[in-house]
Structures are given as C-alpha cells and as structure tokens.
Amino acid sequence: MKVYAPDGAVGSPAVSPAPSLPVLTGRRIGILDNTKPNAGALLEGLAQRLVARTGAELRLVETKNAALAAPDEVIARLESEVEAVLTGSAD
C-alpha cells in the first residue's frame, strides 16, 4: 500500500547568503552581537584575532535582540560601513 510523506515541498528561502570574501586583508569587518550570553565577548575576540591575522579593520559593532531579526536601520548601517559581518551565538 502507499502512504504520503508528511513534509511536503520546500520553498525558496527569502534570501541567499552572500559569497565568502576570498581574503580579508584590508577589508572592513563588523560585529552584529545578538546579545546572547557571552556573544559579545566571543565575537569581539574573534574579530580581534582576524584583525591581527589578516589585517582586516574592525569598523562597526551593532547589537540586536536575540529572538528577532535585526532592525532595518542596523542592517543599513552594516551594509554601508562594512564588507563582512561576524554574528551568531547560541546560549
């Protein structure tokens, strides 16, 4: 006998991730801190290591609520000021 699968089709995601930068040397990077515990410290430490190792410049640090998308004005500032963003940390 036949039964249906329960998951159905998958739609296209609303956005696609940008391609990774081939090198960070001389690039402007930013941090989007999702304010999860220790996320700021983790991202700041990671950014400083990247700056030291690649010569990237840490230009901007923004924060957002952990459970919501970043506000449009935060995304706009990141878009205009930096070329790559470090973000994301769970509990």
Place this chain on the structure above:
Amino acid sequence: MTADARAMLDLADDDPAALTALYEQHGWGDGLPMVPPTPQRVDEMLAGADPDEVIAVLPPRSGIATRHVIAVNAVLAGCEPRHLPVLVAAVGALAAPELNLVGVNATTHCVAPLLIVHGEVAKTGGYNSGLGAFGPGNRANATTGRAVRLILMHVCGARPGPGDASTQGGPAKYSFCVAENTSQSPWGGYAPSVGVHAASAVTLHCGEAPHNVHDMESLEPAPILDKVASAMTSLGQNNAPISSGEYFVALCPEHAAACASAGWTRAHIASYLFNRATLPVAELRRAFDLRAWAPWQQTLADDDRMSMTEHPDNIRIVVIGGAGKHSSVIPSWGMTKSVTVAVDA
C-alpha cells in the same frame, strides 16, 4: 519547490507500528502511533477542497503548507474532517509575522503554540471547553493540537536538534489545544473582544504549559486574582526579562463568575493584575543582565516595583474549564504576540 509536494512511500500494511517504523527512518513522527495517510484517507480529510492551495510557507525549513500536506498530517494525528478548518486557520496564523514562528521553533525555551478554539466550530467540531478541557479524553482537542505539532515537525522542520533547540522540550509540545467556554463566559467570547467578529475563530498563543491557580475559598475578585498575580510573578518566566510578552489567564467559570458578579470586566481584571503582578526593580535587575524592557521601565528606580508586562493589554482573559475552582496562567515565550483569526468552517 525543491521536493515533491506529494511524495509517496510503500508501506507493508495498515498497522500503525509499520508506519512508525517507516517514518522513523526519515526522522518523522512524534513518538506516538499514527494513522497511515493513505490517498483515500487524505481525500476524505480534504472533502473536495483544493489540495494545492498554499496556506502558508513556514520557517525554518521554508516548508510549503498546502491544504494537502496539512490534511496528511491531520490524518496522521487522528483528526476527523470536521477538524480540518481549525487546523488550516491555525496554520495560516502560524505565518503571522508578529507570532515570530522562526523564533518559536528555534528557541531553547519550552514554548509551544496553544490553540484556543472559539465559536460555532468549537461545538460542531466536538472540542472540549469544559471539565478537563486541557486534556486528556477529547479527540478534537487532542488530535488538532497534535496535528499542529506534526506540521511544525514535518513541514517547518522543527524536529528536536536540527530545527527545535528546546533544552528540555515539554508536554505542551505533543498537543496543546483547548476550546473557550463561551457559554459560561460572563463577558462573551474572546475573539470579538480582540476585533475578530466571526462565527468561528482560533487564537494561537505561544507560551508555556498552564500554571495552576487554586482558590477554593474566595467569593470576591481580589483574593482570587491575587493568586493569579502570584502565578504570574516568577523570575523564571520569559515575561520577566521581556516586557512585551503576553499572559493568557484562563479563568474557570466559577472564578470568572466571582469577578463578574462584582462588576469586573476583562479590562478591570487585566488592570488589577497589571498592578498586582509586580516585582522589585532591584530584584529584576539583579536577575537579568539582558533586559528587553520598555523604555519607561528602564527608567524605574531600584526601589520601585515593576509589572511583569509593560501594558495591561498584554494580559488576556479567557474562560476555560468546568466545575471547580482552578484557573491557570499561560506565560509567554516573550518575543511573540498572540494571533486570532477567523475559521472558515
């Protein structure tokens, strides 16, 4: 689309255990036996409705919730065709931006969407609004709530681990559906009170399992509601650090009657609870480094007391249950708002 909307599998026989074993190979199912979704059963569930109608596209999987796949999950859960309209409306409500389903599905919190069924469909669908309404023992409540969870797991991809990070999970994640006891509500139905004037409606509130409020002795509103306020006032709830979160207060008919006989409306009750469900600001500041509070709350002094929510409108009053003197509080996950929609029954 990136997958077959109506993929089929071979099942050895109609034994639910065989289906469970087959589905487990794909990571499907909630751990309980399911009804095999054969084409005949799914067609009966659809009752001639357009199977390809897209009701919602749901995160995190970007799953396309057609009426067909909703019907498949309704069959799996054990629903009857008369329950499908509630389920379809609920799936549409899951996509409301203010409900924030991506967060609800992905969080480490134990949140589950509570369905509250209102109006005519609560009767025609056989939903229980009275004694033992939160369960068990009623097919409509149990299977509609279960079907929502199966859709969250299968269509949304909210399976524990890859799509649902809930630290401990929770019993409300199996099934969480109840009907409003409109006939014993002194204030009429909940849905019209939030502007949904339809014969049938459903509310989704993403929160915790109910917290009991027991008051056997009081005939006046204040002592009953003081106990409700006590149940609302916990540092462990997400409402404490997130002031935009709602509370659903499910008053039993006898507690509701005690309030109404003293002339109290829903607004009076919400206002009273807003002023009684408070904690010292210093205690809240000590408890939370991260505080998603309203700007006016941020300016409070340490020796002030602060309400557990930023506005009385976030305290929603609904009558649920039968005889006895037990009410309940359903705290919020926080970064979500309840949604009430009409049911096309």
